[in-house]
Each structure stands twice: as structure tokens, then as C-alpha cells.
Amino acid sequence: MEINLMQKSWEFYGVGGISLVLGFILLYSLHENKGRNTKLEKTTASGVKKIRSENIVKCRIDGPPDVVIVGAGVAGSALAYSLAKDGRQVQVIERDLSQPDRIVGELLQPGGYLKLVELGMEECVSGIDSQQVYGYVLYKEGKYAKLTYPLQEFSSDISGRSFHHGRFIQRLRQKAASLPNVRMEQGTVMSLIEEKGTVKGVKYKNKDGQDFKAFAPLTIVCDGCFSNLRKNLCIPQVDIVSHFVGMVLKLENSNLPQPNHGHVILANPSPILFYPVSSTEVRCLVDVPGQKLPSIYNGDMAKYLKTKVAPQLPTELRGAFVEKIETGDIRSMPNRSMPASPLPTPGAILLGDAFNMRHPLTGGGMTVALSDVVVLRDLLRPIEDFSDAAALTKHLESFYTLRKPVASTINTLAGALYKVFCPAPDQASKEMREACFDYLSLGVMYSQGPIALLSGLNPRPMSLVAHFFAVALYGVGRLLLPFPSPKRLMLGVRLLSSAYGIIFPIVKSEGVRQMFFPITIPAYNRGASVVMKSAMFDLMA
Numbered sequence: 001m002e003i004n005l006m007q008k009s010w011e012f013y014g015v016g017g018i019s020l021v022l023g024f025i026l027l028y029s030l031h032e033n034k035g036r037n038t039k040l041e042k043t044t045a046s047g048v049k050k051i052r053s054e055n056i057v058k059c060r061i062d063g064p065p066d067v068v069i070v071g072a073g074v075a076g077s078a079l080a081y082s083l084a085k086d087g088r089q090v091q092v093i094e095r096d097l098s099q100p101d102r103i104v105g106e107l108l109q110p111g112g113y114l115k116l117v118e119l120g121m122e123e124c125v126s127g128i129d130s131q132q133v134y135g136y137v138l139y140k141e142g143k144y145a146k147l148t149y150p151l152q153e154f155s156s157d158i159s160g161r162s163f164h165h166g167r168f169i170q171r172l173r174q175k176a177a178s179l180p181n182v183r184m185e186q187g188t189v190m191s192l193i194e195e196k197g198t199v200k201g202v203k204y205k206n207k208d209g210q211d212f213k214a215f216a217p218l219t220i221v222c223d224g225c226f227s228n229l230r231k232n233l234c235i236p237q238v239d240i241v242s243h244f245v246g247m248v249l250k251l252e253n254s255n256l257p258q259p260n261h262g263h264v265i266l267a268n269p270s271p272i273l274f275y276p277v278s279s280t281e282v283r284c285l286v287d288v289p290g291q292k293l294p295s296i297y298n299g300d301m302a303k304y305l306k307t308k309v310a311p312q313l314p315t316e317l318r319g320a321f322v323e324k325i326e327t328g329d330i331r332s333m334p335n336r337s338m339p340a341s342p343l344p345t346p347g348a349i350l351l352g353d354a355f356n357m358r359h360p361l362t363g364g365g366m367t368v369a370l371s372d373v374v375v376l377r378d379l380l381r382p383i384e385d386f387s388d389a390a391a392l393t394k395h396l397e398s399f400y401t402l403r404k405p406v407a408s409t410i411n412t413l414a415g416a417l418y419k420v421f422c423p424a425p426d427q428a429s430k431e432m433r434e435a436c437f438d439y440l441s442l443g444v445m446y447s448q449g450p451i452a453l454l455s456g457l458n459p460r461p462m463s464l465v466a467h468f469f470a471v472a473l474y475g476v477g478r479l480l481l482p483f484p485s486p487k488r489l490m491l492g493v494r495l496l497s498s499a500y501g502i503i504f505p506i507v508k509s510e511g512v513r514q515m516f517f518p519i520t521i522p523a524y525n526r527g528a529s530v531v532m533k534s535a536m537f538d539l540m541a
């Protein structure tokens with residue numbers, strides 16, 4: 001009994017002590033984060049100013065396009081609007097202009113919403129019964145931890161937003177098509193037109209199956225996760241990590257255990273997500289690891305969901321979940337990841353999921369896509385015409401490093417968190433998951449730091465790595481206190497090595513130099529000054 005009490009007090013003070021030391025390290029991060037937030041707020045203000053200023057658009061509404069965009073999803077529509085707003089003549093070719101009905105892209109992180117504001121497109125989340133999201137709640141074996149986005153310094157409209165994907169896409173498309181210099185048409189792009197290694201445009205079939213060609217000095221390919229065109233423009237290394245099995249529950253946002261929050265259940269073998277997609281509906285996504293799914297058609301999936309998944313859900317959600325399984329309205333999507341590995345090609349560039357993908361557990365894909373649109377718009381802004389393809393390719397080299405803070409932070413976090421939440425059967429991996437949940441449950445900077453990274457509000461890879469190893473050290477501390485035994489010491493070493501094994505391959509695929517030492521890359525420095533000038537332009541507009 002006495003030993004038990006001693007152990008408890010050691011656990012409390014010892015682990016608390018370690019946390020305190022880590023806290024000091026992280027305080028630095030938090031301090032910088034604060035500065036970043038303020039900066040973003042200014043960006044927001046400038047974004048709003050920009051759309052109100054009518055006179056910055058000097059557009060040409062006839063003649064050949066400056067840009068052909070393939071795909072009018074998140075990236076393609078946002079890019080079409082922003083380039084046209086800067087006066088370019090834009091032709092968009094989209095395979096299907098009717099409202100998409102998909103289980104993807106339904107929660108936009110606050111960082112993504114800020115990018116939407118920066119592009120002057122924030123009204124696209126209005127009029128679609130979208131719901132404001134203020135953070136996440138993590139559940140594990142009956143306990144829960146609330147992680148609130150650090151939005152204190154922003155105005156009240158800045159938050160995450162969740163919605164029906166199709167409704168949001170239609171709003172983005174309408175916004176782009178509202179500009180007279182955007183020509184949006186339905187057609188399926190079959191291939192790129194290349195002459196002597198330079199892309200000149202695309203071949204496409206219109207909706208009646210007739211063949212057409214579209215030419216422009218710049219072709220931007222945004223044809224999404226199943227891209228057929230990316231093979232010419234990058235080295236695709238697509239990995240299907242798991243599948244999401246999705247259904248929409250008839251459950252009011254206000255009836256969620258924590259209204260206006262995403263819910264992540266740390267179930268076995270992998271996590272389950274819930275978040276509102278309208279005032280009366282909640283999206284549920286069940287992660288099923290591996291390449292193969294139980295069959296939806298022969299009833300194996302329903303059996304799996306009822307017997308393996310439902311018992312692990314909070315009681316408030318279980319009834320609606322089981323009811324939905326009975327209806328058979330269940331869909332699935334592969335969860336792909338693909339590091340950005342461009343093959344810079346004169347006359348063309350890739351964007352969005354066609355270019356780079358990460359596990360959707362953290363809902364970061366749209367934030368990365370919109371952030372990339374902002375970087376590309378800023379880089380293209382000072383270029384009068386795009387006809388010198390070689391010079392343009394050289395100019396756009398910096399895009400691949402300038403996008404890194406946001407993209408690599410979100411990508412790395414998504415990959416690492418998925419591995420931590422979906423542990424291997426060994427004890428060290430299980431300890432890491434426990435440590436992660438308990439670390440996030442500590443609150444204040446221990447939860448605010450990671451949630452700021454996830455939300456896209458603090459895109460700093462160094463802070464991500466600091467938090468990741470802080471979690472691992474916290475896990476080791478718990479193992480060693482109050483009395484380290486050789487067995488526990490060994491487990492601690494395995495935990496550290498497993499943490500390293502999780503994060504290092506992801507960081508390597510993102511590019512260590514681009515992530516942590518961008519300043520050593522000459523193209524980055526050239527591009528950074530262009531982006532800076534663009535921001536000044538926004539501020540003065």
C-alpha cells in the first residue's frame with residue numbers, strides 16, 4: 001500500500017517534473033506560435049481588403065487562355081479564381097460539373113479557412129449549412145481529452161468548418177465561374193500535349209465525346225488523388241495505408257457529445273472519426289488498416305462494424321451508428337499517401353492531391369491544397385506573361401520549398417499520428433499510444449502545441465519534431481519512474497527507437513533540407529522575396 005502510494009507520488013511529481021522541463025522547451029514554440037498567429041491575422045485582414053478592392057483586376061476576357069487548369073475540385077477551383085482575380089485568362093476543364101457526392105474533404109482546418117480568406121473565397125463556406133469546428137475530442141477506453149484550437153487571437157468567424165464536400169465544391173466552382181475571365185467547361189482531359197519536352201496544353205473529350213485540344217503557355221494539373229496525368233510531372237510513389245469506411249448519421253451537431261468538435265476514438269485496431277457535416281448530420285469514418293476491406297456487398301462489412309467497431313464507441317453515438325449500418329448505406333475510400341516528388345517540366349505544374357497526399361486522419365488535404373494555391377498565386381503574380389516556359393519553370397523551382405512549412409508539417413503529423421494511433425502489437429508501440437493520449441490530456445501547451453500544428457495555424461516542422469519527441473520522452477519518463485528496472489529501461493529504449501522509426505522515414509521523404517534548412521536552398525530565397533512583395537501588394541490593395 002505504502003509502495004503504491006510512493007509510486008503514485010513519484011508518477012505525479014516525477015512525470016510532472018519531466019513535463020515541466022519539456023514545458024520550458026515548448027514554451028519557446030508557443031511563444032513563436034503566438035507571433036505567427038498575429039501575422040496570420042494580419043494576412044486575414046489583407047485578404048478581406050483585397051477582395052473589396054475592385055481596381056486590382058485588369059482582366060482580358062477574350063483571346064487564348066494564359067492558363068489551362070485540369071480539374072475543378074478544391075485546388076483547381078481556388079486556383080482558377082485567384083489567377084483570374086489577378087487578371088489572367090483561365091480555361092478550366094472539369095470531368096463532371098455536377099455536384100460531387102464523395103466521402104472526402106469535409107472538414108476544413110482553421111489554417112485552411114484562413115487560406116480561403118486570403119484568397120477572398122471565404123463566402124464559399126456560407127449558405128451550405130456548414131458547421132464551425134473549434135477542436136477535437138480524443139476518446140480512449142472511456143477517458144477523453146479535449147483539444148481546442150488556439151483561436152483566441154482571431155475574430156469569431158475564424159475556426160474550422162465542416163460541410164458536405166459536394167456543396168463546398170459547387171460554391172468554389174460558382175465563385176470561380178463568376179469571373180468573366182474564367183471559362184469553365186465539362187470535359188475529360190485524356191493527355192498532355194508535349195512538344196520537345198515542353199507542355200503546350202491538353203487533349204480532352206467534351207461531354208458528348210468529341211475530341212478537343214486546349215493550348216496555353218501554362219497547364220496546371222489538379223486532377224485529384226486518382227490522377228492519370230501526374231506520371232509525366234512527378235515520380236508517383238502512392239501508398240494505400242488503409243481505407244476509410246464512411247456513413248452519414250442522422251444526428252444533430254448539438255447532440256454530439258461535444259458539439260462543434262471532431263471526435264477521434266482511439267479504437268482497436270485503428271481510429272474512428274465523427275464530425276458534423278450539417279446541423280442535422282454527422283459523418284462517421286472508420287479506419288480499416290491494410291489494403292483489403294471486408295466486403296460491403298456480402299454483409300462482412302456490416303458484421304465487422306457491428307461486432308468490432310460499435311462496442312468501442314461512446315454510448316451517445318452507438319445507437320445512431322448501428323441504425324445506419326442496418327440501412328446498408330456504407331461507402332469506402334482508400335487512404336493514400338504520396339510524398340511530393342516533382343519532375344519540373346516546362347509548361348506545366350501539378351497541384352493538390354495529384355501532387356502530394358497524406359493520410360486523411362487529421363483532415364489536412366484541403367489546407368495543404370489551399371496553401372499551395374496561395375504560394376503559387378504569389379509566385380505567378382509578378383510574371384507578365386507565361387510564354388517563356390523555361391524561365392517560368394526556373395522561377396517556380398522555389399514553389400517546392402516555399403510550400404514546405406505548411407505541407408511538410410501537416411503531412412508529417414498525419415503520417416506520424418496515424419502510426420501512433422494504430423500501433424503495432426509490440427509493447428513499445430502501445431506505450432507510445434498511451435503516452436500520446438496522456439500527453440495531450442495534460443492540456444495547456446501540451447495539447448495547444450500539437451493542435452496548432454494539426455490545424456495549420458502553426459506550420460513549423462521544428463515544433464512538430466519537438467512535440468513528437470516530447471511525447472516519446474514523456475512515455476520513457478512514465479516507464480522509469482519511480483524505480484527504473486532493467487526491463488522498463490529496455491522498454492524505454494525500444495519506445496524511443498520506435499518513435500524514431502515512425503518519424504524519420506516521413507521526414508526523409510519530405511526532405512530534411514527543405515523542411516529544416518530552406519534558407520540554404522538558393523531558389524527558396526529568390527521565391528521568398530517574390531512572395532514577400534506579393535504580401536505587400538495585398539496589404540496596400
Ligand SMILES: Cc1cc2nc3c(=O)[nH]c(=O)nc-3n(C[C@H](O)[C@H](O)[C@H](O)COP(=O)(O)OP(=O)(O)OC[C@H]3O[C@@H](n4cnc5c(N)ncnc54)[C@H](O)[C@@H]3O)c2cc1C
Nearest residue numbers: 071073074075095105106107189223224352353363365366
Ligand atoms: C476518405 C478521405 C477523407 C478526407 N477528408 C478530408 C478532410 O476532412 N479534410 C481535408 O482537408 N481533406 C480531406 N481529405 C483530402 C481531400 O479530400 C483532398 O486533399 C482534396 O480534395 C484535394 O483537392 P484536389 O483539388 O487536389 O482534388 P479533388 O478535390 O479530388 O478534385 C479533382 C478534380 O479533378 C477532376 N478530374 C479528375 N480527372 C480529370 C480529368 N482527366 N479531366 C478533367 N477533370 C478531372 C475531378 O472530377 C475532380 O473534380 C480526405 C481524403 C480522403 C481520401
